[in-house]
Amino acid sequence: MNTKLKYKIFFSTLFKWMFWGGIIGVIIGSTTALLLTTNDFLGNEIRDKNSWLIFFLPLGGIVIGYIYMNFGKSGGNDITKGNNLVIEGVHGIAKVLRRMGPFVYLGTFITVLLGGSTGREGAAIQMGGSVAEVVNQYYKVNILDTKILLMSGISAGFGAAFGTPITGAIFGMEMVAIGKLKYEAFVSCLVASFVGHYVTEGVWGVEHETFIIQSVPELSIMSFSKVIFMSIIFSLISVLYCQLRHGIQNVSEKYFKKNHMKRAFVGGCIIIILTLIVGSQDYNGRGLDMLEQSFKEDVPPFAFLAKLIFTAVTLGSGFVGGEAIPLFFMGATLGNALSGIIDLPMSFLAGLGMVAAFCGGANTPIAAFLLSVEMFEGKGMEYFFVACLISYIFSGHHGLWPSQTVFEPKSRLYNTVNGESIGTIEKKKKRD
CATH class of the missing domain: 1.10.3080.10 (Clc chloride channel)
Known part of the structure; x- marks a missing residue:
């Protein structure tokens, strides 16, 4: 392959990653703005002023359960897995369903409104995976770039949800495997996270919470x-x-x-x-x-x-x-x-x-x-x-998401085999 062709392929691939990351960032920035604004309204303006809503939480659970049971499965893929399904999509052992994003938003709104204890980044990340899957299918992206775009969706969701674009860029690459950063996704994750953050704050004017450390102890x-x-x-x-x-x-x-x-x-x-x-x-x-x-x-x-x-x-x-x-x-x-x-x-x-x-x-x-x-x-x-x-x-090898793969054990003392998921490790411990 001559030098000219190499550069052409390099810049063509780089442009595609930036383009796809930008699209994901724009969409996720907008949907995350909707998520944050709606959650604030439901939590602060409605639930806090109507404490009796907590008594409808079991009924809200029935609604969420009905939606997930009847519309949450397709071809062996189940959106009840949440972030785990997105991780499995990156590893190529499952497929992220496009409907996951809208369903998790609806479920999160119901949970927040009626007093369930929850956060928001799960919804943003799953919407990121859902949007990435739409982009994958629309542009007929190859299998390697499909995984990169899913990680970009994770980055966009996290960066936009917390107003931390640098963290978001790295989080998308680090979340899916313990002991390894998937650097091949760096460009797309970086673009998606920064664009998502800018759209959420700059375009839609959403403000994030601030936590101020008043004083830090002297180094000793x-x-x-x-x-x-x-x-x-x-x-x-x-x-x-x-x-x-x-x-x-x-x-x-x-x-x-x-x-x-x-x-x-x-x-x-x-x-x-x-x-x-x-x-x-x-x-x-x-x-x-x-x-x-x-x-x-x-x-x-x-x-x-x-x-x-x-x-x-x-x-x-x-x-x-x-x-x-x-x-x-x-x-x-x-x-x-x-x-x-x-x-x-x-x-x-x-x-x-x-x-x-x-x-x-x-x-x-x-x-x-x-x-x-x-x-x-x-x-x-x-x-x-x-x-x-x-x-x-x-x-240790515990965590929020059982689908996380241990690429490199945290320590030899944990006696863990490379390539196993946290869920698999947990099951082995119970058997032993």
């Missing part, structure tokens, strides 16, 4: 020691959440024979009971008010545990949404509660918990570190870098 061996210790705690909280959430899902699917209507109805009833026991709806919905409060003033000491249980029951029983914000909440409120004991600034420890807990659950240390840089304007980045690595290692 003692401070690093405290950060390492707390990072281990935050990683274990993420493991506890993941285990409880997947355990509830497995038990409910087995007991109700994968009847998602029954699962969600019972799950909604349990959430109502928990809400009445707690005597507050602080742990229903997204919980953004208390999350922001944890950076400024004291919150209830066991808020992290309440949110952990509420979210595990909500998503484990068949409701839909995201898990990043709940993990942010758990980590930040736990950091807030322990700030006096550990003798670190409250806002700093809340931010550290927020990022470390997410890192432990998502298994994305680089993206989590970049998230801290973008969200906190680089404050305490040395501490956050260490915290992300520690949380990543100590969380």
